Amino acid sequence: MRILCTNDDGIHAPGLKIIEDIARKLSDDVWVVAPELDQSGVSHSLSLNDPMRLREVGPRHFAVRGTPTDCVIMGSRHVLGDTRPDLVLSGVNKGRNAAEDVVYSGTIAGALEGTILGLPSFALSQEFTLETRQKPLWDTALAFGPDVIRSVIKLGVPRDTVINVNFPACMPEEVKGVVVTRQGKRNQGFLRVDERRDGRGNPYYWIGFERLSVVDVPAEGTDLAALAAHYVSVTPLRLDRTDDAFSDKLRTVWK
Secondary structure: OOEEEEEEOOHHHHHHHHHHHHHEEEEEEEEEEEEOOOOOOOOOOOOOOOOOOOEEEEEEEEEEEHHHHHHHHHHHHHOOOOOOOOEEEEEEEEEEOOHHHHHHHHHHHHHHHHHHHOOOOOEEOOOOOOOOOOOOOHHHHHHHHHHHHHHHHOOOOOOOEEEEEEOOOOHHHHHEEEOOOEEOOHHHHHEEEEEOOOOOEEEEEEEEEOOOOOOOEEEOOOOOHHHHHHHHEEEEEOOOOOOHHHHHHHHHOOO
């Protein structure tokens, strides 16, 4: 089985080594094509107006001056030549990709691009807390990642579905199990705009995060609830985002 690994944290991110270690528990034919620079939050961006640069950084390891989407395209359509990958693994992201994160995440986008290209694809993310932010518990992803992937592959991944896997911020022995979840929804009040001044007094801005005074209790059955309870969350995400229920209502307007 030929596996293509990518991420959005960049070619030198520690989580990329973890995804490669996970891949090597599944196959000896592992290739890494990842962004030259950190591409967190770029979503499904595609480089159309700027050229992409490809640099070989080691055997079967390539850096692309572009987005995770670019990396999967370059890997599957150029780097690997005529033999396409059988599986795409994106991650392991530093930080969870749950709830609305899936809209912004470059990690999710890398897996989505693999799905668009007709390849079974997984996005893997390791949650961290304030205490483990500087040293995420990568051992948890490494302990559970291979078996989760094997189990899903054995069942069969639907053609237009990407598998989003999140590992909880706890030690492997503290994980209570693996559960299938749906995408959650959080209070977006945690986003804020941070205004600062440069050396000349001109304003510039960061999109930042702040802790909420009242913490929402995540809905049962969601990825957020699973992680809070120390479960590995497995969420199938569909490429087709059509709202079928509202489509039926709309049809009553234009009969």
